[in-house]
Structure formats: structure tokens, C-alpha cells
Amino acid sequence: MPPRHHRALAEHGSSYLIDVPMLGEGTLVDPAYRLDVAEAFGRSAPLVVEIGSGGGDCVVHAAQEHPELDFLAVEVWRPGVAQTIAKAVHEDVRNVRLICADAAQALPAMLGDGSVRELWTFFPDPWPKTKHHKRRLVQPEFADRVAALLEPQGVWRLATDWSDYAWQIRDVVEGCPALRNPHAGRLADPGDPEVDPRGDHGGFAPRFDGRVLTRFERKGLRVGRVVRDVEAIRD
Numbered sequence: 440m441p442p443r444h445h446r447a448l449a450e451h452g453s454s455y456l457i458d459v460p461m462l463g464e465g466t467l468v469d470p471a472y473r474l475d476v477a478e479a480f481g482r483s484a485p486l487v488v489e490i491g492s493g494g495g496d497c498v499v500h501a502a503q504e505h506p507e508l509d510f511l512a513v514e515v516w517r518p519g520v521a522q523t524i525a526k527a528v529h530e531d532v533r534n535v536r537l538i539c540a541d542a543a544q545a546l547p548a549m550l551g552d553g554s555v556r557e558l559w560t561f562f563p564d565p566w567p568k569t570k571h572h573k574r575r576l577v578q579p580e581f582a583d584r585v586a587a588l589l590e591p592q593g594v595w596r597l598a599t600d601w602s603d604y605a606w607q608i609r610d611v612v613e614g615c616p617a618l619r620n621p622h623a624g625r626l627a628d629p630g631d632p633e634v635d636p637r638g639d640h641g642g643f644a645p646r647f648d649g650r651v652l653t654r655f656e657r658k659g660l661r662v663g664r665v666v667r668d669v670e671a672i673r674d
Contacts, residue, residue, distance in 0.1 A: 444521035466541040474549040485556040490542040495523025513542040565601040586617035589673040600659040605667035618671040644670040
């Protein structure tokens with residue numbers, strides 16, 4: 440990390456970074472730990488959670504635009520956590536908190552059912568090799584966990600620039616009994632029939648206005664990748 444990010448952690452980490460008990464020296468949170476959200480933010484407000492917040496571009500921007508909401512960013516990459524804190528300090532954003540941990544394991548342990556207004560998963564690691572697809576975050580079991588965390592009519596927003604992962608995400612969402620895809624059948628694309636016997640199935644959402652265009656996304660667009668959004672609502 441550059442010196443400015445070390446300074447951000449040292450000088451402002453106590454204000455933004457939630458100190459959670461971990462299992463050993465790894466990235467897993469003690470499963471007995473429960474996060475007191477109201478205590479962490481010093482108030483009670485609807486909660487938005489971002490999984491894999493990277494350098495914090497999206498979560499800091501959203502927190503600045505929506506001071507009436509609380510934003511919890513869960514990121515395992517410590518330099519990204521430091522960058523997010525630096526950006527939050529620079530923008531004088533106070534309604535962001537961060538946890539440096541494995542989100543797939545930590546969130547179901549820390550948060551109660553029905554406690555999240557929205558959950559964001561933007562550009563999760565695609566694990567592009569077929570033999571590694573089992574490591575992808577968005578799987579049926581994880582969708583069930585997300586559905587439990589969402590409040591009624593809560594929203595899970597996702598985006599990826601890997602076509603086969605977009606189809607997988609859509610299918611996982613539509614296969615979860617507790618979730619509904621409000622854009623089912625929308626934006627069918629030519630490659631889908633190659634892997635989907637249902638034909639031009641589609642099911643992709645319009646681009647979420649709250650997702651800022653990051654350097655990572657621009658890089659994908661420059662090499663011709665198509666970014667697809669998926670939206671799921673807990674009924």
C-alpha cells in the first residue's frame with residue numbers, strides 16, 4: 440500500500456473499520472459473533488451491504504448520495520479497505536463502515552435475517568476456468584443465504600462482465616424460491632442459446648444507476664466485454 444493508505448488506516452481506521460473477532464490469522468469471522476449495526480453506525484437506518492467493494496468507488500459515492508442510508512462494505516483485500524477509508528475521509532462521508540473478511544462466510548454469521556435493505560455484488564471474481572467454477576461466489580446455497588438476509592422486498596443487485604457467469608447468476612437467482620427476477624425474459628443475447636436449451640432466455644436488468652463506472656469496468660469495456668446486470672427481489 441502507498442503511504443497515504445497506511446495513514447488512512449492508522450488515522451481513521453477506528454472510525455470506519457469494524458473490529459470483528461476472527462478465526463486465527465485468516466479471513467473467517469468467529470461464527471459466534473453478531474454485529475450490532477445500530478451501535479456500529481451510531482444510529483438506526485436502512486442498511487445497504489456491498490460484497491467485494493474493491494477500492495470503494497461505488498460504496499463511497501452511494502453513501503455520499505444517500506446520507507439517509509447506512510452502507511456496510513465487506514472486502515477481503517486490505518489495500519482496498521484502506522483505499523475506501525481514504526476516499527470516505529476525502530469526501531467527508533460518515534455513513535460507511537467496513538469489515539475486512541470473507542463475505543460469504545461472515546455475513547450470514549454477523550447479520551440477522553431480514554436486516555438488509557439492499558445487497559450489492561458487483562463484478563465478483565469470475566474464476567474463468569471451468570474447473571474453478573465451483574469457487575464462484577454466486578451459487579444456489581449463497582443465494583439462499585442472501586435471500587434470508589434481505590428484508591421483504593429487499594433487493595440483491597449483481598453485475599459481471601463474464602457472459603457465462605452472467606447466465607449462471609441469472610439462473611441461480613431464478614432458481615431460488617425466495618427471490619424473484621423482475622426482468623425475466625429481458626435482454627436475450629445471441630450467446631445464451633449455446634449454453635441454455637431454453638433458447639433466448641434473457642433476464643437481465645437495466646444498468647443500476649447507483650453503480651458508478653469504475654476503472655475496472657472501463658478496462659473490460661475496452662476489450663469488448665459486455666456488462667450484464669441482474670436484479671433479484673425477496674418476495
